[in-house]
Amino acid sequence: VVTTRASALYDELRARGGKLTPARRAVLDVLSAATTHLTADQLLDRVHDATPDIHRATVYRTVVFLSDLGIVEHTHLGHGPAVYHLADDLHHHLVCEVCGDIVEAPVAILRNLDRRLKDDYGFEMRPLHFAIVGRCRRCSAG
Amino acid sequence: VVTTRASALYDELRARGGKLTPARRAVLDVLSAATTHLTADQLLDRVHDATPDIHRATVYRTVVFLSDLGIVEHTHLGHGPAVYHLADDLHHHLVCEVCGDIVEAPVAILRNLDRRLKDDYGFEMRPLHFAIVGRCRRCSAG
DNA sequence: ATCTTTGCAAACTTTTTGCACCAAT
């Protein structure tokens, strides 16, 4: 299923001088349809549903390529693999280190910190690149 | 050189029922003397300066052991290896994704965020476990 | 026709583990 969202990304990719290959199409389709962020493995599995011949290495190369174009981002949620998602899907991740549960939080929660780091340290944070690790309500109670 | 800081940690380790082995002594000595956080490789190198026979796997097992006791923490600074440091060495890390420079910032900078996540989400953050990634003053200017 | 992208297999980096031996208490 090629969504409007995905086809807009095809255009963006071409506008930036990239070639639109089946692998790239498939990765964009999967990421556009995803309701959660996906690890490289999950991404590969879903890409395989429609296009079984695409190689794991190609998926890795594709997400690097799409990241360079600013279309895709990845986030490190903890010790395991990174997760990938479209760059317009903006929110923070609160990852529970005990149960692994992930709660999403709006970007606004970091606005003050963002300003403060900028003012005090000249540092432009890219907060989406890492999850905020801690303990969720249930696990900090226990 | 066994510092006061290190020998206090020997005591803590024993008080918790751990065995004080040469490997553990060496790791505590190195971490107590370090002025920066160390990757497992760097830690191993420095451990080898005094005790060349200690195995890489032992260093890994030792930091896990010391983390379980709350004596050591590790932080993920970016894509590379984790860095280890004593748990009493509290500050955040602002890591520049362009030049790799690390700026340390006081824990107070996250106080508001900490409270907000607690109040709004019941989430107890453990902010030291991940660096704050972004661009330093120099690199965001460029 | 050209230049990029892909598949494959292999390397790489960081960390973990099974097992037999050794050491701290």
Add this chain to the structure above:
DNA sequence: ATTGGTGCAAAAAGTTTGCAAAGAT
């Protein structure tokens, strides 16, 4: 004496790369 720690070698987990063949424009 007993329990737990260590060295070793090998595997695991996640990701990257060199190369020759195939594909997009």
